[in-house]
Amino acid sequence: MRSALTYISLGLGVFAVALGLVLRLYTYPQLAKMPLDLDSLSVATGTAxxxxxxxANGPDEHVPEFRDNLPITSTTKVTADPTAPEMEEGGDVAAYIEATKIVATDNPDIGPLSASVRQLCVDRHTGEAVAPCETQFTETDHTGDKEEDRVEEERDRVQQPGFGFKLPFDTEKTTYPWYDLRIKDTVDLTFQREDTVKDLDVYQFAYHIEPQRIGSREVPGSLLDEPDTPSIEADLYYEADRTMWIDPVTGAVIALEQSVTQKLVRDDEDYEDGTIVFDGTLALDDETVTKNVADAEESGGKLWLLTTLPIILWVVGGVLIAVAVVLLLRSREPRPEAGNHRLE
Structure with missing residues (x-):
């Protein structure tokens, strides 16, 4: 009886450990991937x-002017590009297109405040941009002046490095390189604290961009208090603060808040004396956050089976193997001879 119990415990223990290894080392990497059919829409609202x-001043003319306390809406749509050569079923790379537009809320007479489109390739496991990538590019339309800026790079160079959509699965409390499209470079996205969003446990991350030049603009002199000058070329400066609430299981962005300031600064001016051309805040709206929480809970529930369950299996398997070893050692202990119990 003891011998049978020994081998049953040993067999179950080995099976539990092996199953835990399969779930964690094989099944988890197969499921913890960004999708090849991604199609998401995020909406943020705020005030400039x-x-x-x-x-609009007629069908083909737009007149520049300043507006204060202007309600604004930002929409961002991210879709997978099934035509990209990097997209392979079961592969480790995905090609995504991101289109963002900021407009004056419920005010169609005002042209878009800004717009951008970009495409890049990402590692489906980590979410980090990778190369080679045939289809990568960025295209921006600055603050309504229709000065388009499209940049395409060679396929073997990562044009938009770092993370730009999400952080890795099993996000850590550390600092990640996050790509900011306005400065076309990465910034340090740093862990701040643990938090909750609609009862979902999240990590709060944030970054700050000091004022820096991102280009130049030619604008009417009247906008820079020089009505007698037809046009003036000035440097465009950008400053930003962004806070993100990340689901640590999936690395997905659950909520986001950002504040942005842009100034035109002439050669004879300091940054502090520049003319503000945008100063506003945006935050993902409640509908978007609610959907993000629901998606994270669904995906996180599936991934829990592949992260926490293996640990449980390893613990249970280890205990069963230990029990089997103890039983095996006891079965090999010599039994006392009957003669040792006779009375003299």
Whole structure:
């Protein structure tokens, strides 16, 4: 009886440990991947305390003017590009297109405040940009002046390095390189604290961008208090703060808040004296956050089986193997001879 119990415990223990290894080392990497059919829409709302806008003045003309306390809406759509050569069923790379537009809320007479489109390839396991990538590019339309800027790079160079959509699965409390499209470079996205969003446990991350030049603009002199000058070329500066609430299981962005300031600074001016052309805040709306929480809970529930369950199996398997070893050792202990119990 003891011998049978020994081998049953040993067999179950080995099976539990092996199953845990399969779930964690094989099944988990197969499921913890960004999808090849991604199609998501995020909406953020807020207010521009001050913004340079272009107001329709006839069918083909827009007149620049400043608006204060302007309600704004930002929409971001991310879709997979099934035509990209990097997209292979079961592969480790995905090609995504991200289109973002910021407009004056419920005010169609005002042209878009800004717009951008970009495409890049990402590692489906980590979410980090990778190369080679045939289809990568960025295209921006700055603050309504229709000065388009499209940049395409060679396929073997990562044009938009770092993370730009999400953080890795099993996000750690550390600092990650996050790509900011306006400065076309990475910034340090740093862990701040643990938090909750709609009862979902999340990590709060944040970054700050000091004022820096991102280009130049030619604008009417009247916008820079020089009405007698037809046009003036000035440097465009950008400053930003962004806070993200990340689901640590999936690495997905659950909620986001950001504040952005842009100024036009002439050669004879300091940054502090520049003319503000945008100063506003945006945050993902409640509908978007609610959907993000629901998606994270669904995905996190599946991944829990592949992260926490293996640990349980390893513990249970280890205990069963230990019990089997103890039983085996006891079965090999010599039994006392009957003669040792006779009375003299």
């Amino acid at each position: 305390d001050r913004a340079l806008v272009f107001v």
